[in-house]
Every structure is written in C-alpha cells, then in structure tokens.
Amino acid sequence: MAALSEIETAPRDRLSRARALHWGLAGAFGLACIVSLQVGATNVTLLAMLAKLAQGEALSQMERVVLFDIRLPRLAMGMLVGAALAVSGAAMQGLFRNPLADPGIVGVGAGAGLGAILAIVLGGLLPAAMIDLIGNQLVPVAAFLGGWGSTLLLYRVSTRHGSTSVATMLLAGIALGALAGALSGILVYMADDRQLRDLTFWGLGSLAGASWAKVISAGPLIGLSIGAALMLGRGLNGLALGEATAAHIGIDVQRMKSIAILAVAGATGAAVAVSGGIGFIGIVVPHLLRLASGPDHRTLLLNSALLGAILLVLADVIARVVIAPAELPIGIVTAVLGAPVFLWILLKRRGLVEK
Amino acid sequence: MSLIAEDIRVSYGRRTALRGVSLTARPGEVTAIVGPNGSGKSTLLGAITASLPFDGAVTLNGRDIGAMKPWELAAQRAVLPQASRLAFPFTVIEVVRLGLQSGTAGDSPDVPMRALARVGLAHYADRIFQELSGGEAQRVMLARVLAQVWTPVADGQPRWLLLDEPVSSLDIAHQLQVMDIARSFARAGGGVIAVMHDLNLTALFADRVAVLAEGQCLAFGTPGEVLTDDILSRAYGCALRVSAPPPADIPYILPHAATA
Numbered sequence A: 001m002a003a004l005s006e007i008e009t010a011p012r013d014r015l016s017r018a019r020a021l022h023w024g025l026a027g028a029f030g031l032a033c034i035v036s037l038q039v040g041a042t043n044v045t046l047l048a049m050l051a052k053l054a055q056g057e058a059l060s061q062m063e064r065v066v067l068f069d070i071r072l073p074r075l076a077m078g079m080l081v082g083a084a085l086a087v088s089g090a091a092m093q094g095l096f097r098n099p100l101a102d103p104g105i106v107g108v109g110a111g112a113g114l115g116a117i118l119a120i121v122l123g124g125l126l127p128a129a130m131i132d133l134i135g136n137q138l139v140p141v142a143a144f145l146g147g148w149g150s151t152l153l154l155y156r157v158s159t160r161h162g163s164t165s166v167a168t169m170l171l172a173g174i175a176l177g178a179l180a181g182a183l184s185g186i187l188v189y190m191a192d193d194r195q196l197r198d199l200t201f202w203g204l205g206s207l208a209g210a211s212w213a214k215v216i217s218a219g220p221l222i223g224l225s226i227g228a229a230l231m232l233g234r235g236l237n238g239l240a241l242g243e244a245t246a247a248h249i250g251i252d253v254q255r256m257k258s259i260a261i262l263a264v265a266g267a268t269g270a271a272v273a274v275s276g277g278i279g280f281i282g283i284v285v286p287h288l289l290r291l292a293s294g295p296d297h298r299t300l301l302l303n304s305a306l307l308g309a310i311l312l313v314l315a316d317v318i319a320r321v322v323i324a325p326a327e328l329p330i331g332i333v334t335a336v337l338g339a340p341v342f343l344w345i346l347l348k349r350r351g352l353v354e355k
Numbered sequence B: 001m002s003l004i005a006e007d008i009r010v011s012y013g014r015r016t017a018l019r020g021v022s023l024t025a026r027p028g029e030v031t032a033i034v035g036p037n038g039s040g041k042s043t044l045l046g047a048i049t050a051s052l053p054f055d056g057a058v059t060l061n062g063r064d065i066g067a068m069k070p071w072e073l074a075a076q077r078a079v080l081p082q083a084s085r086l087a088f089p090f091t092v093i094e095v096v097r098l099g100l101q102s103g104t105a106g107d108s109p110d111v112p113m114r115a116l117a118r119v120g121l122a123h124y125a126d127r128i129f130q131e132l133s134g135g136e137a138q139r140v141m142l143a144r145v146l147a148q149v150w151t152p153v154a155d156g157q158p159r160w161l162l163l164d165e166p167v168s169s170l171d172i173a174h175q176l177q178v179m180d181i182a183r184s185f186a187r188a189g190g191g192v193i194a195v196m197h198d199l200n201l202t203a204l205f206a207d208r209v210a211v212l213a214e215g216q217c218l219a220f221g222t223p224g225e226v227l228t229d230d231i232l233s234r235a236y237g238c239a240l241r242v243s244a245p246p247p248a249d250i251p252y253i254l255p256h257a258a259t260a
C-alpha cells in the first residue's frame, strides 16, 4: 500500500489558479470599461475628457450627456446583463449537471420573454394598487416569474430520480421555447400602438435602448440573483456527484435546488427584460472557464460573472463600431462570435451529450 | 451507539421492495448485507442513509435520522453508492476533497491525499476522474468516502461507513485491500455496513451477515451461523454447498489463501 511518503509531488492546485483568475478578470473588466466609455458614434472620447478635467477645464454639455446619459448607463447595462447571463448559465449547468444547459437554449429565456411581454400588454389590467407597489419593476418581475415557471417545468420534465436526461432537457426546451414564442406572438398581435412601442423599447436582443431607468429596474433583481448564485458553489459541486451523494456529503439538496432555480430565473428574467435574448454568453463563458481553471463552482460562478460582463461589454463596443454610425443588435455579435465557439466545443467534446 | 433499522418498509409505486426488515449494526464490526439481485439490499441501504422515503425507524448513534440535518448526518456517516457518475471534469483529488467539504471538524488538509494513498491511488491525484477505469473510479470514490469520516471515532461517537458493493468492479488484490480498509475502520472503533455479492469475502471479513431475499431478512448472525447450505440455497434459489471442495481437475482461487 502506498505510504504518504511515496507521493513526491503535491497535486496540481486548480483552485488557487481560479482564485488568481478573479483578479486577472477584474483587471480585464476595468480595461473593458475604459474601452466602452472611450468609443462611440460621436467622437467624444473618455481620454480626451479626462485630459480636459485634469487641466481644470469643465466638460461641455454635449460631453456630459454622452458620458453620463448614454455611455455610462449602456456600460452598466452591458455589465449587468453579461454577468447575469453567464452566471445563470453556470448555475443552470451545475443544477442540470450538464454543460449544455443554458437558459437561452432550453427555453427559459423564451419563458422570461413571454413574462415580459405579458406584463407590457396586459399589465394595465392589474389592480392599480399592485402597479403602484411594483412600479417600474413590473416587467423584470414578470420576466422573472416567466423564467421561474419555465425552469421549474423543465426540471420537472427532464429530471427523474436525481438524474437529468440531456435529450429530454433539450427537447423539452425546444417545446417550451416554441410555446412561449407562439404565445408571445399572439400577445404582440393584441397589443395597441403604445404597447408596441414599449415592446420594441424593451426587447430587441440589444443594449441600444440603455437608460438609467432600465438599469435601475433590472439592477436589483440581477444583483440579488447573482449574489444568491455565488453562495451555491459548494452545493453545486456536491450535486455534480448526483442528488443522493450531494445529500450524503451534507448538502440540503432541496433548498439548494430551489435557490439555484430562483437565481437562474431572476438573473435570466431581468436580463431578458431589459435586453431581449442575447445568446451564447451563458454557455461559452462557463465552458471556457472550466477549460482554464477547472469546474469548481466555488470560483466558477464569480469568474463567470466577470468574464460574462467583459465579453458583453466588448461585444457591445463591436456592435457600436463595425457599421458606425448605425449599430448592430448585440445579439448578432454574440451569435457570430459565440456560435462557432459552441460548435467547436461540440466538435472537440463529442462525448459531452452521450454522458 | 449503534445503527439500528427497525421494521423498514419501502415501496416503489405499487412494487414493494422491503417488507419489514430490521437490522442492528454495532461499531467495531463489519456488518454485511448479502442476497440475490433485486432482493432489496440497495433499497435497505437507501433507507439507512435517508435517501429515500420509507416506513419504519432508523437511529444512528441514538438519534432518529429523520430528525437530523444533512450536515449532521454527513459528519457521522459516509456513503458509497453502488454506481457513481460525475458531471464535470473534476480531477481525482478534487473529487476526494468534495467529501471533505462537509466541513467535519478537526480534519487536516492532507486528509484527501492520505485517503487516496490508502486506496493506492496517490499518484492519480491529477488525473481527470472521467478518464479512469471502472475499478479505479470505484477506489477514488472510496477514498472520497474515507476522507469524509477519516477518524473512525469523533467526539466519543463512532462514525459509519455505509458501502454499497464496494468491491464489485475490483480485481482480487484490490478486493482484499478494500475489505481490509473496511475492517481496519471497524477495528478502530467505527462501524461498517457493506452490501456484498462475494460470499467468500463476506465469510472472511464480515462479523455479522444479514441475508435478504424478496424484501425480507432471511437470517442475521455471524458468518458461521448464516452462511449455511440451507439458508444460502433458499436465498439464492439454487442448491449451494458451503465449504465443499470442487472437482479435482478445475482450479479454484479463494481469497482465503491470499497473502499480501
């Protein structure tokens, strides 16, 4: 029998690497913020403005508007949405024990979208007292409820005795997405002119309509959901061994699953409510991080939030500059960049689905 | 301070898997559960580990397991399932550390490496779990379980290893090694319950044996009392003779004769 003294080398420490990555990604995020504030349709640039401030000059009215009312809220929204999508992807993959689970792919995004559209078209029918209470949170909260319902349903359909069938999950996701899309279509027909304007304003797979109002309406729910997800690291690690074993190593599985489902629904719902469906962030980001520093959820979730924010902020920069002065919907940019990566993942890891 | 299961009944839908099984396992002993496929061994272990709904009562070190939190249970007993699958590409050492995460007090950080060394796989620490052979994977899972209850006695109470077919995919040398680990754990004051298919290893290593058949306990006692022609033939439904030498021209290899 091998004695401890026979072990020459200490095992590789992926956890410290992942922890170091927190700082690397935080630095990269800072750079992404600077780039995002620097470029845009007008030739106002952050560096020029900072130089002006350094020389004690005041900013012009136009510069202030561009910086504070256009680029900053857009940066904030890109950051929130990117972090929300990536974290909900990572949490959902942990929950379903499958690297292909992603709120966008399995219909949770569509369910959240349906919730948002319901709120816009039929929200006026709610009792006035309730509208007063929820106020500008109505659309994100409705999207959260839509996402929550879809996640619960999906989990019910595809998980038996603590193990998830990938095929069932993906097929159920297709059905769920189609149903939610169809219902959304019906609602759009029912909408009047003002509601149609609101609908376009809310969801286009784009950050173009970014405003402080949207940041304030989606920010709290996203923050809360990401915060909740970040506490799930140990539980999701245990869940990788299956529900029964997770319980055996001391995890309150039911509670952990409920929190994970709420967090996924909250983050996806709020992100969809302000930006429509933006694809591939939720699946590509956690996957790249698993390749870089292993699947430990105690670090994966925070790193996903950071890398998701970075990628979405940068994708938004690309969306703004490639066909300037017009701009691309950001969903197109993430699809063009993300879909090939996703296909590459599938190609390299053909075993991913059969398992 | 024992593990007592009383009148356990379990049904899956309309199929009844256990019809009133009682079992008392004592610390310091290896208690084996044997019986044919589908006789309810895993189901009994599932009830004892609180992983499925059952009628009856299970007390662990004097406490009803139904009233214990998952982390309280995890501090007192570790469970090796019959089959394990892992969802993400964790390395071997990371898998073993998962057991440690239950935060049981007093465990030093080198416990996972020592547990791996105990099952003879210390040099596998950095391998990806999914790339292991079946037997290697089973031993890594055993190391994870050992790491969770590394000291057989904690706070004056015995801790428990609950193993569902711990040697099912191991070669004969590793079967002996793993059974020896189980017995040492018991001799050091812990308790072990192991579901077994190999009756020779059961005879060698078990202090008590429960024979299950069709959801009922057919016999419970020492290997000498229980492993008899009559009981085994009834349990397995074929004529079996204990300690009968085979015809002279066919070789036979018994673990009894192995030396380290």
Ligand SMILES: Nc1ncnc2c1ncn2[C@@H]1O[C@H](COP(=O)(O)OP(=O)(O)OP(=O)(O)O)[C@@H](O)[C@H]1O
Pocket (backbone or CB within 6 Å): A161, B012, B015, B016, B017, B035, B036, B037, B038, B039, B040, B041, B042, B043, B044, B082
């Ligand atoms: N999840 C389940 N749903 C329905 N029936 C089940 C389930 N699990 C087990 N059973 C049935 O309950 C009975 C007991 O099963 P159990 O797994 O306890 O057998 P076992 O003694 O461990 O068998 P083996 O030696 O093959 O591992 C069997 O008839 C089995 O078909």
Ligand SMILES: [Mg+2]
Pocket (backbone or CB within 6 Å): B041, B042, B043, B082, B164
């Ligand atoms: Mg079994």
